[in-house]
Amino acid sequence: MPSTPLRNTPVDPGPPRRSASGADSGAGSGSGAGASAGVWLPAVAVFAPLISAATAVTLLVLGYGAHLAGTDPELAESLTATGWISTAFAVGTTAIGLAALLISALRHRTSTTPRTRIRTASAATPAPASAPAPEATSGRTPPP
Template sequence: MTLRLRPEDRADFAWVLALALDVTEIRTALARSPVTPDTARLRARALADADGIAATAADEYRTYLRARAAVMPSHATTAPPAGIPPIGSGSGATGQGAGALLPALGVLTPLISAVAATVFLLFGYGLRFATPRSQAATTLVTAGWVCALAMAVSTGIGLCALLATALRSRARPPSGHSLPLRNPEAERARSAWHQALLERGLLPYLRRELTVSPPHAD
């Protein structure tokens, strides 16, 4: 069975292909004959034949996959039966909802408090100016300053909540598949695969393509 390239490794294939296209003999052959395919078309052909080209370095690729699997955490999980949610999914959703609600309240509460403080203070001082001994004016002014204090406190809480959310997002590991850095064995296996892919796969493929005149495009 042919070992197919994994999706996360096709970027490595494209990078080695770029190296192969930059080899002097390949660049010279591309520039020398006007009937050979141009670089973009040759790259597209190689990418389309990626699995077949990579098969020439299958042993090194298997070694690399084993080395990578040994140092990468497993993301495999057991799927629950149909209709039964995974354990802890409800609490996780609740936690995420609460985490999203807190920053929203941190933005809305200061805004509402600021509007209320402005209205109460304007009416309160306006009424006090008209009737200096008005009890209603004193009540409105007091309510306005209470709302102003609430605005200051909620603004501080909102900033703390936004900061905590940013720190959690920064600490969360990125999604997707990536090679752990500073692992000598995995990096050596990766380099060996790249070298085999270049010497036994891509360079012979490009040489063959450059010695065959392609059909004229419409």
């Protein structure tokens, strides 16, 4: 019996099937824009302020360096203006990210009832000592 080589050929799933309501029911229905927003939005929220701040610093250093060097004043003004715009973008995205973090923290905070707080506070206070500890007197232990 001759052996046939196995090939790694991709299988074409065909066009997505639509249900009666018009929604996709194919294999790729979870890869829409709504599903990918959950993956990309946190990454953009973290990297947008970092990249724009790094860009702002670079452009401002180059722009003010060009001013000091006395090169093309139009280029230097353009670099500094773009650097300040990038700074404003970095501040804005940082503020939006911090606001989203605060909202998320407020949504997911744990609530404690007053009874729980009283119980934990009374457990943390030590019981009053009626007699001094034997070690605190003279170093000897009292006879039994």
